[in-house]
Amino acid sequence: QKEVEQNSGPLSVPEGAIASLNCTYSDRGSQSFFWYRQYSGKSPELIMFIYSNGDKEDGRFTAQLNKASQYVSLLIRDSQPSDSATYLCAVVYNNAGNMLTFGGGTRLMVKP
């Protein structure tokens, strides 16, 4: 069973703080990793993807990948109330073509 695990939360952080969202996956051969944001009642939208070990930064967002430990993280700097949403981690497993397996998501609440 190929799994993507996330803490469901809610993760509550004060405005301006760093929010750290974590995700672990079961297939060591996985190559592609994605973070999607989903506002309540809306569809998921892509925030960023990462393929290589290390950090990838895009504005206030940083994705961190550690293939040896099989985890991927998303850091949100200077968190804003508008960042309050559910964050979904997705993984393309080895030999799965282009099919994404999603985690259950972590609900983030940024309090003013």
Next chain:
Amino acid sequence: GAGVSQSPSNKVTEKGKDVELRCDPISGHTALYWYRQSLGQGLEFLIYFQGNSAPDKSGLPSDRFSAERTGGSVSTLTIQRTQQEDSAVYLCASSSLGSGANVLTFGAGSRLTVL
């Protein structure tokens, strides 16, 4: 089209009835996915189409579920003899090949309620 279009946006049906959900992907996107999301849950993979290849049906929960994609574009997800546990939001997504592969664009979803 500019985005992934799904219809109907809302469907209420009685247990035992058949339903059809439609997805019109972004023009030129060769990959099309169906996911299901129950209230407060993550996305459950249902089926994946890639070009002219045989679809990956490994996520379909039972033989009451089927999907087709005509002409490599529009897809229809059919649920026969609906059950209450089928109630969920059914999300369609599409992606292109090459560097855009795996970058899914989702439609607004079809919310199915089975009474």
